[in-house]
Amino acid sequence: MHETFRAVLSSLNGIGIYRIASDLYQVPDCRGFVKSPVTTDSTRSCKLYRETNSFFDFAGCRGGDAINFVSYVRGTNNWESLQYLAEFYSLKKTDIEGYRAERRTALDKNADRRQEVAFRRALNAQIERLKHLEDIYSSVLENPKIAPLSDEWCLVKNELPMIQYKLDILCAADMNIYRKMRSSPGKGLSDYSTWVRDAKEVLKSLTGDWGNVLEG
Numbered sequence: 001m002h003e004t005f006r007a008v009l010s011s012l013n014g015i016g017i018y019r020i021a022s023d024l025y026q027v028p029d030c031r032g033f034v035k036s037p038v039t040t041d042s043t044r045s046c047k048l049y050r051e052t053n054s055f056f057d058f059a060g061c062r063g064g065d066a067i068n069f070v071s072y073v074r075g076t077n078n079w080e081s082l083q084y085l086a087e088f089y090s091l092k093k094t095d096i097e098g099y100r101a102e103r104r105t106a107l108d109k110n111a112d113r114r115q116e117v118a119f120r121r122a123l124n125a126q127i128e129r130l131k132h133l134e135d136i137y138s139s140v141l142e143n144p145k146i147a148p149l150s151d152e153w154c155l156v157k158n159e160l161p162m163i164q165y166k167l168d169i170l171c172a173a174d175m176n177i178y179r180k181m182r183s184s185p186g187k188g189l190s191d192y193s194t195w196v197r198d199a200k201e202v203l204k205s206l207t208g209d210w211g212n213v214l215e216g
Contacts, residue, residue, distance in 0.1 A: 012065075057072070066085075
């Protein structure tokens with residue numbers, strides 16, 4: 001749980017789940033029970049625990065903290081309940097704004113991770129494909145049945161260096177090797193960042209939809 005989310009929850013715990021239930025839903029009885037929001041039964045089956053500021057509804061088999069309780073009885077999600085409680089009890093706006101910023105940061109990080117996974121999958125697939133093509137083209141050049149300087153031989157001879165160059169770029173996990181291989185590294189970029197940029201350019205030339213993968 002995010003630090004700011006814990007800060008808001010800590011403030012709510014200071015208020016107490018008994019008071020929250022009384023203010024927003026129903027006054028608990030002497031045993032700490034309120035009616036379940038999921039049944040029409042008059043029996044109180046939702047237990048509030050003052051010591052832990054938590055609840056459990058035996059009828060609905062649901063439980064959780066004060067925010068979960070408000071979400072449960074109001075039919076909202078936790079984020080909406082958090083905002084509602086913060087406004088109702090005049091909690092610090094900085095806590096809510098900080099939580100919102102952390103949520104955006106977490107979403108951005110998840111997007112970055114997904115993009116990295118997509119990049120690695122495309123990278124490995126194209127490395128295997130280029131290795132296969134390299135083997136085929138090399139075998140063609142070594143085939144005695146194909147005459148040197150014939151159209152087929154010249155085509156393969158011209159294509160093979162480009163395949164090997166692309167393969168070298170994609171396989172350049174060793175940054176020392178990559179640094180020697182590249183005559184003009186990108187300005188302001190580390191060796192690894194420059195390699196990622198070049199590798200993505202190679203992948204883009206090999207797969208037309210890779211640009212969409214990068215943007216998505």
